Amino acid sequence: MSNQKRDVLLIVDDDTVNRGILEQIFQADYTIAEAEDGPSGLRRILEAPDQLCAVLLDVVMPGMDGLEVLRRLYREQLPDRLPIFLITAEASDSVLREAYSLGVMDVISKPVVPYVVHRRVKSVIELFQARRRLSRTVESQRERLLRQAEEIIDLNQGMVEALAAAIEFRSEESGDHVRRIHDITKCLLSETELGRGLDRRAVEEIALASILHDVGKIAVPDAILNKPGRLTAEEFEIMKSHTVQGAALLNRIPQLRRHRACRYAVDIARHHHERWDGRGYPDGLKGDEISLWAQVVSLADVYDALSCKRVYKDAFPREQVLEMIRDGACGVFNPELLRCFFMVEEKLSRIYQKEEFS
Numbered sequence: 532m533s534n535q536k537r538d539v540l541l542i543v544d545d546d547t548v549n550r551g552i553l554e555q556i557f558q559a560d561y562t563i564a565e566a567e568d569g570p571s572g573l574r575r576i577l578e579a580p581d582q583l584c585a586v587l588l589d590v591v592m593p594g595m596d597g598l599e600v601l602r603r604l605y606r607e608q609l610p611d612r613l614p615i616f617l618i619t620a621e622a623s624d625s626v627l628r629e630a631y632s633l634g635v636m637d638v639i640s641k642p643v644v645p646y647v648v649h650r651r652v653k654s655v656i657e658l659f660q661a662r663r664r665l666s667r668t669v670e671s672q673r674e675r676l677l678r679q680a681e682e683i684i685d686l687n688q689g690m691v692e693a694l695a696a697a698i699e700f701r702s703e704e705s706g707d708h709v710r711r712i713h714d715i716t717k718c719l720l721s722e723t724e725l726g727r728g729l730d731r732r733a734v735e736e737i738a739l740a741s742i743l744h745d746v747g748k749i750a751v752p753d754a755i756l757n758k759p760g761r762l763t764a765e766e767f768e769i770m771k772s773h774t775v776q777g778a779a780l781l782n783r784i785p786q787l788r789r790h791r792a793c794r795y796a797v798d799i800a801r802h803h804h805e806r807w808d809g810r811g812y813p814d815g816l817k818g819d820e821i822s823l824w825a826q827v828v829s830l831a832d833v834y835d836a837l838s839c840k841r842v843y844k845d846a847f848p849r850e851q852v853l854e855m856i857r858d859g860a861c862g863v864f865n866p867e868l869l870r871c872f873f874m875v876e877e878k879l880s881r882i883y884q885k886e887e888f889s
Contacts, residue, residue, distance in 0.1 A: 538584030538656070539564050543572030543600065544618065545592045549641075553587055553618070556645045560653060561585075569595030573603055580613050584656050587639075590619035590626065598626070601633045610634025612663075614655045618643065708835060709742040711882050715831035716741040716824075718879060723871035725827065732791075737824045740795035744803045744828050747777025774801050774813050798822050803829045808863040818865075826868055833861045834872075838883050849880055 540561040544550045545568055554563045561584060566572035569592050576586060590597040597617055604610060610633065617630050620641040630638055636655050639648050717738035720726035726734055748756060751773050755766045762770060777800035781793065802816060802825035809817030811829075821829075837852040847855070853876065855861055857869070872879075 538562065538660075539582055540585050540587065540652075540656075541566065541572065541575060541583050542587045543569065543575075543592075543597070544587070544589035546589070549589065549618070552643065552645075553648075556643075556649050557652070561656075568592055569597065569600045573600050576600075576604060576609065576613070577607065580609055583613055584660070585614045585616065585636075585652060587616050587618055587652070590617055591621060598629060598633075601630065601635060605633040610636070612659075614652075614659050616652060616655075708839070709745075711835050712741050712744065712828065712831050713738050714882060715834065715879055716827050718875055719827050719831070719868075719871060720824075722875055722878075725823065725868065725871045736792040737795045737799075737827075740792040740799055740824070741828045741831070743777070743781065743796045744799050744832060745773060745777065746780055746800055747773035747775065749780070750776040771804070771812050774804055777801065795824050799825050799828045801825075803832055805829065806862040807865050811862060826865055829862075830856070830864055830868055830872055834879070837861065849883075 538561050540557050541564045542550050542553050543566045544553070547567075550565050550567075554565070557563060564575065564583075566575050572586075572588065573595070576583065588597045588600060597619070601610075601615065601617070604613075604615065609615075614636040615634070617626075617635050617638045618641060619626065619638065622638055622640050627638055637651055639651065717734060720729060720734045720737060721731075729737075751770055755762065755769055758766070778797045781797045781800055799822075801813065802821055805811035805814065805816040805821045805825060806829075807818060807821070807826075809815050811821075834852065834856065837847050837855060838849070840846045853873075856864070856872075
């Protein structure tokens with residue numbers, strides 16, 4: 532093995548003879564680097580600590596002694612990752628106590644016994660190297676598992692979005708409806724007081740769940756789903772069933788049940804047509820009986836429906852949309868929800884102006 536590939540062992544000692552003795556002991560196993568005083572040794576260590584496999588540090592040196600070098604290294608937390616050995620002829624109790632408290636790996640007395648010091652130092656170096664290899668392996672496995680988890684999350688989200696988009700296409704819409712519902716929901720929960728108490732992850736999960744709000748429409752016949760005119764009372768009852776059907780469908784998908792967004796998705800699918808005054812469906816929930824996320828998606832759905840062309844109507848002008856929502860023409864909403872909605876509505880309106888939504 533060439534010197535370039537071997538680990539570097541640094542000897543810090545002001546005595547040329549001592550450095551020569553230690554070099555003879557270790558030169559067959561390591562590339563030897565030398566420093567003749569404390570300051571130069573400290574600089575060499577701090578410049579590239581990861582290139583060193585160990586440091587042999589003399590205690591008694593003029594100017595900056597070995598203990599002062601060790602104190603500096605301790606402040607940099609280097610003894611945790613680089614084995615440091617004190618070489619001293621004065622191994623008093625106070626020196627030993629301070630050295631070990633500063634993280635020194637071992638204290639070797641002078642004059643050194645070559646085969647003893649070789650074995651003690653080499654064993655520790657091999658232990659540190661094995662620990663580094665294990666740490667790198669663990670880190671590599673952790674990164675691999677994180678990549679796999681991200682891939683699974685992306686796959687799950689892609690499946691959710693594809694399912695939601697399929698419903699929109701079936702109802703002769705572009706599929707942009709679910710994207711807009713996602714963005715409106717996220718904005719209301721992340722940029723107003725409505726999301727107080729929800730962390731970023733919960734907001735992301737609710738926004739993802741929102742795109743499945745109409746998944747139950749898969750059970751509604753095309754003739755009703757795409758009817759251009761007004762629905763009969765019987766047809767409207769069938770249309771209303773998409774809430775119950777959607778919640779039931781989501782509960783029957785095992786893979787989705789393992790997704791953190793599932794609990795939000797099931798609740799939203801069933802309750803996004805409930806109203807604050809209790810006149811919604813399917814369960815006639817009233818006030819705070821309706822979850823916050825179902826209320827938010829409910830308003831987002833109405834806002835989007837009024838703002839866009841559908842098979843049964845043209846898009847309404849923005850001013851008329853806001854007036855209808857404010858006056859309760861499409862059902863009564865939580866006053867606090869409306870207050871927050873009108874705070875950010877100008878930003879939301881950019882979605883429909885083909886401007887960037889951030």
